[in-house]
Amino acid sequence: MNKQYKPQEIEQAIYDEWEKNKCFSPKQSSSKFSIVLPPPNVTGTLHMGHAFQHTIIDILVRYHRMLGKSVLWQPGTDHAGIATQLVVENRIKNTGRDVKALSREEFIDEVWAWKELSGNTIINQTKRIGSSADWSRNRFTMDDGLSKIVEDVFISLYEEKLIYRGNRLVNWDIKLQTAVSDLEVVNKEQDGYLYYLRYQLKDSSDSIVVATTRPETFFGDSAICINPEDTRYKHLIGKEITLPMIKRNIPVIQDEMVDMDFGTGCLKITPAHDFNDYKVGKKHNLDFINILNKDGTLNENVHEKYIGKNIHTVREELVNDLEKEQILVKKDKYQNTVPIGERTGEIIEPLLTNQWFMSMSSLAEKGVKVVEDKKVNFVPKHWEKIYFNWLRNIEDWCISRQIFWGHRIPAWYDDNANIYVGKSEKEIRNKYELADNINLIQDSDVLDTWFSSSLWPFSTLGWKDDKSVFEKYFPTNLLVTGFDIIFFWVARMIMMSIKFTDNIPFNKVYIHGLVRDSEGKKMSKSIGNVIDPLDVIDGISLDKLLEKRTTSLLNERQKADVIKKTKRDFPTGIREYGADALRFNFCAMASTGRDINFDLNRIEGYRNFCNKIWNASRYILMSCEGFNYQEKINPNDSSIFDKWILYSLDNVVSDFKKYTTTYRFDLMANGIYDFVWNEYCDWYLEISKYNMNDVTKNHLIFSILRIIKLCHPIIPFITENIWKEFYKCKFVTEKMLIDSSFPSQIRISKEDDVEVRVNRIREIIKKIRKTRTELGIHPKDIIITKIHIKKLEMKNDLIEHQGLIESMTNTNIDITAEQSNVSEYIDLIDDNYTLYLKIRNMINIQEEMKRIDKKLKELEAIVTKINFKLNNKSFIEKAPSEIINQNISNKSKIENDILSLNNLRKTLSN
RNA sequence: GGGUGAUUAGCUCAGCUGGUUAGAGCGCCGCCCUUACAAGGCGGAGGUCGUAAGUUCGACUCUUACAUCACCCACCA
Numbered sequence: 001m002n003k004q005y006k007p008q009e010i011e012q013a014i015y016d017e018w019e020k021n022k023c024f025s026p027k028q029s030s031s032k033f034s035i036v037l038p039p040p041n042v043t044g045t046l047h048m049g050h051a052f053q054h055t056i057i058d059i060l061v062r063y064h065r066m067l068g069k070s071v072l073w074q075p076g077t078d079h080a081g082i083a084t085q086l087v088v089e090n091r092i093k094n095t096g097r098d099v100k101a102l103s104r105e106e107f108i109d110e111v112w113a114w115k116e117l118s119g120n121t122i123i124n125q126t127k128r129i130g131s132s133a134d135w136s137r138n139r140f141t142m143d144d145g146l147s148k149i150v151e152d153v154f155i156s157l158y159e160e161k162l163i164y165r166g167n168r169l170v171n172w173d174i175k176l177q178t179a180v181s182d183l184e185v186v187n188k189e190q191d192g193y194l195y196y197l198r199y200q201l202k203d204s205s206d207s208i209v210v211a212t213t214r215p216e217t218f219f220g221d222s223a224i225c226i227n228p229e230d231t232r233y234k235h236l237i238g239k240e241i242t243l244p245m246i247k248r249n250i251p252v253i254q255d256e257m258v259d260m261d262f263g264t265g266c267l268k269i270t271p272a273h274d275f276n277d278y279k280v281g282k283k284h285n286l287d288f289i290n291i292l293n294k295d296g297t298l299n300e301n302v303h304e305k306y307i308g309k310n311i312h313t314v315r316e317e318l319v320n321d322l323e324k325e326q327i328l329v330k331k332d333k334y335q336n337t338v339p340i341g342e343r344t345g346e347i348i349e350p351l352l353t354n355q356w357f358m359s360m361s362s363l364a365e366k367g368v369k370v371v372e373d374k375k376v377n378f379v380p381k382h383w384e385k386i387y388f389n390w391l392r393n394i395e396d397w398c399i400s401r402q403i404f405w406g407h408r409i410p411a412w413y414d415d416n417a418n419i420y421v422g423k424s425e426k427e428i429r430n431k432y433e434l435a436d437n438i439n440l441i442q443d444s445d446v447l448d449t450w451f452s453s454s455l456w457p458f459s460t461l462g463w464k465d466d467k468s469v470f471e472k473y474f475p476t477n478l479l480v481t482g483f484d485i486i487f488f489w490v491a492r493m494i495m496m497s498i499k500f501t502d503n504i505p506f507n508k509v510y511i512h513g514l515v516r517d518s519e520g521k522k523m524s525k526s527i528g529n530v531i532d533p534l535d536v537i538d539g540i541s542l543d544k545l546l547e548k549r550t551t552s553l554l555n556e557r558q559k560a561d562v563i564k565k566t567k568r569d570f571p572t573g574i575r576e577y578g579a580d581a582l583r584f585n586f587c588a589m590a591s592t593g594r595d596i597n598f599d600l601n602r603i604e605g606y607r608n609f610c611n612k613i614w615n616a617s618r619y620i621l622m623s624c625e626g627f628n629y630q631e632k633i634n635p636n637d638s639s640i641f642d643k644w645i646l647y648s649l650d651n652v653v654s655d656f657k658k659y660t661t662t663y664r665f666d667l668m669a670n671g672i673y674d675f676v677w678n679e680y681c682d683w684y685l686e687i688s689k690y691n692m693n694d695v696t697k698n699h700l701i702f703s704i705l706r707i708i709k710l711c712h713p714i715i716p717f718i719t720e721n722i723w724k725e726f727y728k729c730k731f732v733t734e735k736m737l738i739d740s741s742f743p744s745q746i747r748i749s750k751e752d753d754v755e756v757r758v759n760r761i762r763e764i765i766k767k768i769r770k771t772r773t774e775l776g777i778h779p780k781d782i783i784i785t786k787i788h789i790k791k792l793e794m795k796n797d798l799i800e801h802q803g804l805i806e807s808m809t810n811t812n813i814d815i816t817a818e819q820s821n822v823s824e825y826i827d828l829i830d831d832n833y834t835l836y837l838k839i840r841n842m843i844n845i846q847e848e849m850k851r852i853d854k855k856l857k858e859l860e861a862i863v864t865k866i867n868f869k870l871n872n873k874s875f876i877e878k879a880p881s882e883i884i885n886q887n888i889s890n891k892s893k894i895e896n897d898i899l900s901l902n903n904l905r906k907t908l909s910n
Numbered sequence: 911g912g913g914u915g916a917u918u919a920g921c922u923c924a925g926c927u928g929g930u931u932a933g934a935g936c937g938c939c940g941c942c943c944u945u946a947c948a949a950g951g952c953g954g955a956g957g958u959c960g961u962a963a964g965u966u967c968g969a970c971u972c973u974u975a976c977a978u979c980a981c982c983c984a985c986c987a
Contacts, residue, residue, distance in 0.1 A: 004949075187985080194987085212987060225987095262986045269987090276987075337985075382914065386982070389913080393983085483982085518922080520980085588935085591924070594915085595980085599922060601936050608949045619946030666924070670934065685946075766953095772941095773953040779942055810944095851954095862931055869929095874967040883929050883968090894931075 005614035007578020011717045015127055023738045024132045026070040033064035034072040034473035036457050038481045041080035042118040043087050046125040048515040051533035054131045055586040057480050061132055062713040063660055066742035072473050074460050075133035077119050079142045081406040081449035082343050088114050104404050111405050130579050130716050139460045141452040149459045150407045150452045158421045162359045169278045170398050172351035173341040174296035178402035179355050183488055185348050187337040194334035198327050202240040202249050209329050211263025213336045216315050219302040222287040223250050223269040227258040230265050244327045245303040253284050272352045290352050356400035363495040364391040370504050379510045379663050380592050390487050399448045406446030415439050454492035457505035479506040510663050513595035520597050525552055528562030539576030580715035581607035587714050588669035610718050616681050617722045620704050624697045629731045633702055642699040644758040645684045649706055653743050690804045701731050706743045757797050767828050768809040784838035785811040791832040826907040829900045852905050859898050866891045
């Protein structure tokens with residue numbers, strides 16, 4: 001074995017070996033564990049969020065595999081309609097070609113080519129992280145099988161009238177020229193104005209003033225609305241006003257939805273361009289006047305001067321004109337929110353169009369129920385509230401998109417706009433007995449990408465094509481995903497599964513946090529703080545990192561900023577830390593659903609931890625060369641240290657199991673870290689050096705193998721590699737760690753005092769070491785020490801391990817029955833013993849005295865506090881006895897410390 | 911406007927159903943290149959747990975109010 005752990009030399013080979021040996025395919029077993037991977041979008045490469053998610057899933061997958069279950073991790077990728085289409089459009093543009101010149105078929109071919117590229121990149125990245133998914137079952141949402149299911153589901157929902165086509169107000173993305181769902185719209189605050197417009201009454205010289213943030217929509221007004229309680233305008237109800245410029249007459253109506261205190265109390269109603277107005281329009285049976293073309297230009301319903309102008313840029317000109325004509329009364333600064341398309345960043349316009357909708361209320365009800373009934377559980381639980389809230393206020397889902405990339409809607413129209421839904425034109429002609437001379441055209445729209453995603457847990461698991469797989473692995477045990485897609489995906493999967501399989505898709509939903517940068521900022525290309533998981537695994541030079549972060553930035557100032565910050569944060573680039581360190585980091589950071597601040601220092605710490613395990617293993621292999629290892633431990637041979645470490649290890653194992661069910665990955669990682677480093681390496685391995693006999697060797701191998709197994713789910717590469725070394729030495733018979741079984745509890749009869757006895761010895765060692773460094777005694781100077789034992793039960797242990805203590809403290813020890821009060825000794829007092837250290841060449845007496853006085857003060861304050869408690873009558877009466885005893889024993893311990901310090905003080909002052 | 915989460919050491923975070931001298935990693939300080947590991951060893955400094963009140967024998971932990979930050983939902987044009 002190498003002296004240093006070098007992840008880049010081992011990881012690739014190990015992964016290849018796992019794949020070659022088909023280690024990721026489910027084994028035969030009566031119990032199963034199944035999980036689907038949230039399919040990443042084929043929009044490019046994986047980011048830190050994916051790496052985090054994969055790590056969490058992989059830890060559980062490997063753990064359950066080691067429990068001997070039939071484990072299926074179903075991987076795949078998502079076609080991600082709009083997002084992917086945009087990426088490909090940009091690519092085409094960047095090569096200087098015209099996207100619009102391409103036919104639908106040509107464009108889709110381009111996307112498929114891109115999909116190959118991106119899909120492969122993603123799979124390779126996933127592998128580099130160590131994910132043990134069953135690649136033989138890899139799926140893509142637009143695979144034939146999955147597409148067929150999408151089609152079937154659509155048809156069946158249509159036949160049940162849960163999918164319908166309707167002319168409705170939808171969120172229209174002008175840039176993409178497609179409808180998008182409510183969820184794909186984000187609201188942004190913006191500085192704007194509130195414009196006051198004067199409308200003239202018909203047949204009267206009177207006028208009224210309305211306030212609006214969108215003056216350009218007045219061409220589409222079909223009423224003025226006032227609150228029935230508003231005495232200022234009561235006389236106007238039923239009258240008509242004439243719209244400026246276009247001179248169209250519209251009625252004045254009343255509705256209590258109008259806020260009398262806002263603006264003038266008069267509200268213009270534009271039913272075809274505002275969601276609230278749409279409702280008013282429906283309620284009062286108003287005209288729906290559309291003023292917009294699909295490309296965002298104004299149509300012939302506006303004044304001719306503005307026809308063909310863009311609705312987003314026409315405002316300034318229009319307002320100027322209104323001002324000239326004295327229609328604009330005034331404008332006030334006003335902060336309002338505008339809807340922005342999530343993908344394009346363009347302002348979304350409400351637009352009246354024909355779209356396909358899915359009726360949600362009945363499905364949502366069932367979706368609520370399974371969570372209420374605890375058939376599906378969210379971790380952390382508070383997400384259930386958010387889930388309920390959304391489902392209980394759900395609107396129908398607009399599922400059609402006017403783009404090319406996606407599942408084409410299986411609907412055809414004849415020349416009279418009759419709708420036929422079916423698998424193909426041929427099937428439809430049969431089904432509806434349509435004559436050949438009837439012209440049929442397929443709907444050009446595709447489905448919202450989340451439609452196919454919502455079927456993912458069953459469409460990938462053989463719902464239609466492999467009953468044995470479906471029955472065995474569905475429902476899955478768990479879903480691991482981010483909170484940002486609870487509505488988009490999680491809720492819809494639950495609803496669709498119930499609808500089509502009559503079952504839930506998963507029992508548990510573990511919601512993890514977001515991976516942010518080290519300052520807690522969202523990682524984003526425009527801020528230039530993105531770190532690629534592969535760059536942490538493989539390392540990257542500063543130059544390359546700068547290039548990566550700035551190539552997509554156009555703004556020069558932004559570029560300079562990013563360069564400056566990157567140089568500050570990564571002056572020498574990023575070193576290669578390996579996948580295991582990255583994984584351990586994610587594990588350690590994954591506390592209950594909180595966001596993660598990604599910090600390279602942390603990674604380095606965990607890389608060091610891997611190195612620690614590496615070297616601990618190396619030490620044991622070196623020490624046990626040629627040793628005839630017996631897998632069975634005979635407790636009669638074990639020293640108290642052997643027993644102690646086995647007990648502790650047992651606790652770590654049972655904690656690990658507990659944390660897999662409570663999803664406390666952070667505690668899992670910390671428990672292992674603490675045990676391996678601070679107990680196993682710092683103490684047990686050090687102790688073993690003093691007494692390297694066959695019994696010790698046997699325990700060393702036994703314990704390290706358990707540790708390697710325990711760590712494998714988190715850090716699979718390094719542990720598998722170490723395992724190979726043990727296999728070579730014939731210490732293990734199973735060839736591959738991934739196939740081995742997770743450690744079970746060792747049931748050696750517990751001896752309660754083992755830990756106490758070991759700790760006493762550790763205490764003595766620590767006390768001596770502490771005193772040595774505090775007094776500035778060089779490590780090489782031997783300290784003459786006497787130990788006076790007060791508690792007889794300690795004596796045997798002390799005598800037995802005297803040499804060990806001497807070697808670990810560099811002392812010469814005399815175990816004596818007598819108290820000593822020779823002045824060249826200082827005494828450290830404990831309940832059970834007193835240590836006398838013969839100290840020469842003391843230094844810095846002044847400073848030591850100061851330190852001692854400070855410590856004394858602290859301890860005395862604590863004693864005072866405890867005394868206060870113990871003297872408190874109600875405390876004695878009401879507190880449980882074990883708490884009281886604890887206080888009493890603490891008190892005596894601290895009083896000993898005080899005594900020691902006082903003695904030390906006395907010795908020093910002489 | 912409604913909701914959720916957060917606020918603990920210089921930084922990043924643990925602290926479960928109230929009871930330890932409030933912990934860890936990184937960073938910092940001192941000593942040590944002791945043949946598993948300097949990506950290391952030994953030791954150390956550093957916190958009135960956001961503020962205020964309340965419940966309790968006892969509050970980092972429970973209650974209420976407030977402050978600050980983050981996010982989500984709905985938006986009065």
